[in-house]
Amino acid sequence: MRAVHVGATDGHPLSIRELPDPVVGDDELLIDVAAAGVNRADLLQRRGRYPPPPGSSEVLGLEIAGRVREIGSAVAGWSEGDPAMALLAGGGYAETVAVPAAHALPIPENLDPIEAAAVPEAFLTAAHTLRLLAPVGDGDRLLVHAAGSGVGTAAVQMGRALGARVCGTIRTAAKADRVRLLGAEPVVVGADRDFADRARAALGGGATVVFDLVGASYWPQTLATLDEDGTVSVVGLMGGARIELDLAALMRRRARVVAATLRPLPHDRKASLVDDFRRWGLPRIASGELRPVVDRVLPLDRAEEAHRVVEANETVGKLVLRIGQL
Numbered sequence: 001m002r003a004v005h006v007g008a009t010d011g012h013p014l015s016i017r018e019l020p021d022p023v024v025g026d027d028e029l030l031i032d033v034a035a036a037g038v039n040r041a042d043l044l045q046r047r048g049r050y051p052p053p054p055g056s057s058e059v060l061g062l063e064i065a066g067r068v069r070e071i072g073s074a075v076a077g078w079s080e081g082d083p084a085m086a087l088l089a090g091g092g093y094a095e096t097v098a099v100p101a102a103h104a105l106p107i108p109e110n111l112d113p114i115e116a117a118a119v120p121e122a123f124l125t126a127a128h129t130l131r132l133l134a135p136v137g138d139g140d141r142l143l144v145h146a147a148g149s150g151v152g153t154a155a156v157q158m159g160r161a162l163g164a165r166v167c168g169t170i171r172t173a174a175k176a177d178r179v180r181l182l183g184a185e186p187v188v189v190g191a192d193r194d195f196a197d198r199a200r201a202a203l204g205g206g207a208t209v210v211f212d213l214v215g216a217s218y219w220p221q222t223l224a225t226l227d228e229d230g231t232v233s234v235v236g237l238m239g240g241a242r243i244e245l246d247l248a249a250l251m252r253r254r255a256r257v258v259a260a261t262l263r264p265l266p267h268d269r270k271a272s273l274v275d276d277f278r279r280w281g282l283p284r285i286a287s288g289e290l291r292p293v294v295d296r297v298l299p300l301d302r303a304e305e306a307h308r309v310v311e312a313n314e315t316v317g318k319l320v321l322r323i324g325q326l
């Protein structure tokens with residue numbers, strides 16, 4: 001199979017190599033990949049700063065959509081040729097992947113494979129927080145940082161679908177209309193990073209949950225936006241990881257801080273998350289209430305350009321690599 005290789009060749013950090021097809025395990029599906037989503041984590045992994053968990057593919061790529069080619073002997077409920085999308089610990093920038101069947105989902109009929117490849121990482125990351133770690137419901141006020149990111153666009157829509165009022169921070173004013181259309185009141189954060197008053201006004205009160213994709217650089221204002229008894233869920237660290245934390249400020253608000261990253265989540269917990277999304281999220285995708293946001297599509301052999309575009313913060317939603325037959 002063709003797969004993206006990391007390592008400078010003729011000055012290019014990403015190039016295409018031939019690799020052997022993966023072999024399907026008993027509890028796995030072998031999927032012919034039509035499309036793969038690009039994630040910030042891929043950019044980090046490429047630089048050696050986000051290594052794959054032990055035993056996972058070294059090839060980049062955390063999510064794909066395609067068709068089932070082979071089914072492991074212990075797997076039920078799938079047939080050859082079924083359209084499938086899946087969350088991976090690695091290996092997505094390739095023509096074929098083997099994935100635990102418990103981490104795969106059927107593709108609703110209203111999505112093409114490009115759109116389906118934009119679902120798993122963004123929506124399951126959002127679901128991990130908004131359904132499980134800091135569950136959001138009617139009457140909640142949700143602040144989503146980096147609301148125009150792939151994960152942010154999913155979190156905004158999920159927050160709305162769960163009944164919350166949603167406000168989303170962005171730095172690029174040109175993204176405001178698209179964030180508003182997804183269901184969040186946009187707040188543009190300038191160089192002073194002073195957003196708490198505007199976010200509270202947009203939410204009609206303090207945030208009961210903050211879906212935090214930025215971390216350190218926004219932390220003082222994140223805390224100033226948080227309501228009493230509120231929860232900050234740390235999901236991304238685009239603004240850095242290290243802060244000086246005033247614990248008294250957390251105590252005064254009776255605040256909770258939770259934090260999680262999906263990739264190293266143990267197999268069974270990932271399977272439960274996928275199963276919850278199968279029941280709660282897939283019908284909402286099928287009805288159009290939740291929609292993956294695809295900013296643009298590039299072929300696999302332009303993965304390097306794809307990384308440049310993502311790194312330049314040009315996208316709203318996801319960039320997807322086209323790989324095989326759609």
Ligand SMILES: NC(=O)c1ccc[n+]([C@@H]2O[C@H](COP(=O)([O-])OP(=O)(O)OC[C@H]3O[C@@H](n4cnc5c(N)ncnc54)[C@H](OP(=O)(O)O)[C@@H]3O)[C@@H](O)[C@H]2O)c1
Nearest residue numbers: 040146149150151170171172235236237238260261262313
């Ligand atoms: N915990 C997990 O399991 C998990 C899973 C997936 C992703 N993540 C994390 O979630 C974050 C978003 O990932 P993604 O793939 O959705 O990203 P993405 O689509 O590339 O979007 C990132 C957006 O964030 C904004 N941004 C960039 N640097 C920023 C900074 N220093 N401060 C504030 N905003 C900044 C930019 O938008 P503006 O132009 O509006 O500033 C950029 O377009 C990443 O940190 C990623 O590692 C975590």
